[in-house]
Each structure stands twice: as C-alpha cells, then as structure tokens.
Amino acid sequence: MRFEVLLTEDAVRDLEEIHSYIGEHDNPAKADHVFERLEAAIERLATNPKRGSCPKELLALGIREYRQVLFKPYRVVYRTVERRVYVYLIADGRRDMLTLLARRLFG
Numbered sequence: 001m002r003f004e005v006l007l008t009e010d011a012v013r014d015l016e017e018i019h020s021y022i023g024e025h026d027n028p029a030k031a032d033h034v035f036e037r038l039e040a041a042i043e044r045l046a047t048n049p050k051r052g053s054c055p056k057e058l059l060a061l062g063i064r065e066y067r068q069v070l071f072k073p074y075r076v077v078y079r080t081v082e083r084r085v086y087v088y089l090i091a092d093g094r095r096d097m098l099t100l101l102a103r104r105l106f107g
Contacts, residue, residue, distance in 0.1 A: 007087045037071045049080045057098045059068035
C-alpha cells in the first residue's frame with residue numbers, strides 16, 4: 001500500500017534553503033546531490049512510513065506520534081495520519097532541534 005506524502009510549506013522552504021545554502025557555500029553539484037538524496041528519502045516514506053525512528057527530543061517529552069528519517073546530517077521529521085505522511089521539518093541535525101521542533105510543531 002502506498003501512502004500520500006505531503007510537505008508543508010515550511011518543509012518545502014527548508015529544502016529550498018538547504019539547496020541554496022550548499023550551492024552558495026560549497027558547490028552547486030553538491031547542493032543538487034543533497035537535494036536529490038533528501039527527496040529520495042522523503043519519497044520512500046510512501047511505501048514504509050513506519051521505518052523512521054522517533055526524534056529523541058520529542059520522546060523526552062513523551063511525544064511519540066512523530067518520526068524521522070535521516071540523510072546525515074539532515075533530519076526529516078514527519079507524522080503519519082491515516083494514509084498520508086506529512087513532512088513538517090527538514091533540518092541539519094546539528095542545529096538546536098528542540099527549539100526547531102517546538103517552533104514548527106507546536107507553534
């Protein structure tokens with residue numbers, strides 16, 4: 001069974017910003033590579049959304065409905081609701097993830 005994978009506006013912006021940052025500070029070919037690998041990781045959620053782990057920052061708060069997949073150092077945070085996968089955050093895992101998650105998921 002396939003799930004529909006939907007990116008929030010914030011997640012789309014995250015992808016664009018990651019691509020732009022790498023393209024400007026490293027090189028465009030690497031930016032394209034990272035973008036393609038992140039897109040592939042996201043697309044794989046359509047066939048197996050339960051494969052991801054729960055983000056440790058959320059587990060510490062007793063929150064288990066969100067999961068993450070990794071393309072290091074990037075983390076893709078999502079939630080499955082019925083037959084849909086909602087991607088909320090795509091970020092470098094070296095950032096302050098607790099603050100990012102709180103802002104993005106809980107306003």
